[in-house]
Amino acid sequence: MKCRAVIVTLIALAIVLGMVNVVSANTYSIDSDKQVNGNLFSHNNTYSDALNGSQILEYSGGDVLQIGQWGGWNDSIYGYKHWVLRTYISFNTSSIPDNHTVVSANISMVYGFANAFSSYYELEVYNIDFGDTLDADDWTISDENYEGVIFNKTTEGFLTRHTTDVSANNINTTGLTQYVLKTSQEGSIPSNFTSDGYSALNSSAIDIFSLSGYEIKLNLITTETPEARIEGIQNGSQQSVGEITMDGSGSYDGDGTVVNYTWKITKDGVDEYVYGESPTYDFEEGDYTIELTITDDLGATATSTITFTVYTEIGFLQLGLISILFLLIVLLTIGKIKDGLTSDRLREA
Ligand SMILES: [Ca+2]
Numbered sequence: 001m002k003c004r005a006v007i008v009t010l011i012a013l014a015i016v017l018g019m020v021n022v023v024s025a026n027t028y029s030i031d032s033d034k035q036v037n038g039n040l041f042s043h044n045n046t047y048s049d050a051l052n053g054s055q056i057l058e059y060s061g062g063d064v065l066q067i068g069q070w071g072g073w074n075d076s077i078y079g080y081k082h083w084v085l086r087t088y089i090s091f092n093t094s095s096i097p098d099n100h101t102v103v104s105a106n107i108s109m110v111y112g113f114a115n116a117f118s119s120y121y122e123l124e125v126y127n128i129d130f131g132d133t134l135d136a137d138d139w140t141i142s143d144e145n146y147e148g149v150i151f152n153k154t155t156e157g158f159l160t161r162h163t164t165d166v167s168a169n170n171i172n173t174t175g176l177t178q179y180v181l182k183t184s185q186e187g188s189i190p191s192n193f194t195s196d197g198y199s200a201l202n203s204s205a206i207d208i209f210s211l212s213g214y215e216i217k218l219n220l221i222t223t224e225t226p227e228a229r230i231e232g233i234q235n236g237s238q239q240s241v242g243e244i245t246m247d248g249s250g251s252y253d254g255d256g257t258v259v260n261y262t263w264k265i266t267k268d269g270v271d272e273y274v275y276g277e278s279p280t281y282d283f284e285e286g287d288y289t290i291e292l293t294i295t296d297d298l299g300a301t302a303t304s305t306i307t308f309t310v311y312t313e314i315g316f317l318q319l320g321l322i323s324i325l326f327l328l329i330v331l332l333t334i335g336k337i338k339d340g341l342t343s344d345r346l347r348e349a
Contacts, residue, residue, distance in 0.1 A: 026100065028220040030091045088130070089179050091218040096173040099254075100222040101300035105171055107179065108163040109150060109216045123150045126180040127170040141180050150181070163219070171220065226253035226296040228304035232278070233290070235306040240313035245280045246290060251304075253296040260295040283310045 096102065107125060126145040148164035171177050232247035233239060248261045258277075265272045265281060266289040274281055291305045 026222045028093075028096065028218075028222065030093060030218045030220070088128075089181060089216055090130075090176045091178075092175075093171055093173060093177040093218070093220070094175050096171070096220070096222055098173070099225050100173070101225045102168040102171040102173065102220055102222050103298045103300055104165070104221045105168045106163045106165045106219050107150065107216065108161055108219060110161045122152045124148075124182045125150055125164055125166060126182060127166065128178050128180050129172070130178050141182065145180075147179065166218075168220075177218065221298070223296060223298040223300050224253065224255040225300050226256075226258055226294050226302045227251060228292045228294045228302040230290060230292050230304050230306050233306060233308055235308065237308045239283065239308055239310045241283060241285055241310055243280050243282050245278055246274075246292070247278045248292050248294065249277050251277075251292070251294045251302075253294075253300075256297040258294045259297050262293045262295075264291040264293070265289075266291070285310055285312050 125147040126141045127147050128141060128145055147166040147170070150164040151162040166179070228248070229250035229252075230246065230248060231250050232245050246263055248263070251258055251261070261275060261277050261279075263274045263279060263281075265274065267284070267286045287307070287309050289305060289307045291303060293301055293303045295301050
């Protein structure tokens with residue numbers, strides 16, 4: 001009975017262990033740097049379509065990061081002014097291990113409005129690499145850097161945590177990862193702008209805060225990068241025409257599993273794809289490049305490439321036929337020479 005109880009316990013344990021997934025991801029939640037090259041976070045750039053200039057506004061909040069529009073009035077000299085503030089944020093992402101791939105990333109923040117007049121607001125996120133220095137001239141941003149909208153007031157609530165996904169490929173694992181937060185509607189006049197010079201957007205701003213200070217977090221999920229290995233064909237080798245098995249079974253993922261094997265076979269600039277751990281392919285004569293890309297269970301990829309030459313091998317039978325042909329030619333030639341000599345002698349006689 002005791003023995004049976006132990007077996008039952010072991011089986012139960014195996015079932016439980018089988019249900020527990022292997023942890024193949026690391027998570028990071030990184031606070032934005034508040035001190036990078038001085039007080040970069042306090043450099044708010046303003047844009048005025050009437051003044052066509054920019055200026056740095058003094059930021060006086062201690063624990064609250066304010067991003068918003070202070071403009072929005074009719075000026076008799078300059079016309080409509082519409083100031084948009086941008087704020088730089090950076091995260092120290094250098095601690096991510098070299099052999100890890102970032103598989104997903106988002107920025108989250110807790111926010112509220114300094115002024116509730118605003119009926120429409122978006123806070124846009126742009127990925128920028130400013131390096132270690134930053135000044136007011138660095139604020140040029142393009143649509144190519146666009147990463148997402150962190151919230152939109154017309155559809156979302158107030159005083160809550162909101163997140164926006166950002167590209168995992170743009171995380172700098174060896175240094176700082178930097179973004180610009182920008183209010184929307186830059187350079188445009190809102191439709192609700194009123195004739196008395198004040199629009200509903202007037203003096204609105206976003207305060208980003210938490211109980212202990214402003215809070216902007218970059219949340220990351222990373223996984224150990226898998227390793228792709230091609231076996232069965234040596235790099236730089238000569239192979240004979242015909243079917244060859246491309247062996248990718250030596251590929252591995254240290255903290256998870258390989259879920260996809262994609263083989264790109266290139267000859268004369270033409271690509272062909274086959275899939276699976278160790279597929280067989282019918283190779284013709286020519287120069288080949290094979291690129292194996294593997295993907296792990298969290299979407300991290302790795303690639304390995306080899307080049308080799310395929311030639312037509314002369315078989316035993318072909319070699320025999322060529323030898324016989326050569327022998328016949330030799331015999332015929334000798335025969336002709338003999339014939340020539342015989343006829344020459346006959347003529348002499
Ligand atoms: Ca992995």
